[in-house]
Amino acid sequence: MNNINHEGELQIVFGVHEEDYKTVCNNLYNYNVSETNGLLNKPGQTINLFLRDETGKAVGGIFCATYCETLYIDNFWIDVEHRKKGYGRSLIMQAESMASELGCKLAHTSTFSYQSPEFYKTMGYKVFGLIDEYPDGIVQYFLKKRL
Template sequence: MVDIFIENMKITEESNQSEYNEICNNLYQFNVNATNELLSKPGKDINLYLRDESGKAIGGLFCETWLYGLYLDVFWIDENYRHKGYGILMLTEAERQGKKLGCTFAHTCTFSYQSLDFYVNAGYEIFGINDEYPDGIKQYFLKKKFK
């Protein structure tokens, strides 16, 4: 564990969940105030699950909405169920729900070893690339304006 002392203060890795939550909530509240409450709009999460016949979750798409944007945060489907059209159905449904809430665009990021082609084929446009990772790995930032 690292502890760095500066005057009467200490920088440490020591933590607990309530302090973590408090700091995150304080940042969120600062951002809501700084954006005249736009950050909190529409402010509803969209979480979709792909379930097999037994009810087991074999995929999920977890999204947040803020500043009238739909952020695709986590999107994963079990390898045995990929390339069967489930992903585009889930993405289309998340976009539909986002539009219904008032979102005017969607955005996400993906790595070069993940699903860049999937997003591009779904109408997403690359607006940034981070190519500082080792072994030629790139991170792509994508967006899609809703019509």
């Protein structure tokens, strides 16, 4: 892919530029904090819980952010051999409890049809939107729950 010039002023550049990535993300974050009068920082803590086997190996985990008094479940995975044993329920309940203690009033996430929309529904999450235009009938669900 070629660089694109706009009348010699700015360039659009494709590639991996770690420092530039950090600059853009940090500036967007700072703008968002300013525009929300600091609400973006409330409570502003990550909640990362791991499920470990007897050897200490991670066989699952849930990684969440908290902002605007909301819990966002970003990544949630359990190894296939440990699924359907209640570990997922325990992890999500612990994350929700910790978020509630921090002052969060809402939780939200997204998941695909081949992942776990039914699991989230059993945990009290409600679908508030979806994208159903992916190939092969794949649907992305957006879910939320009052804490």
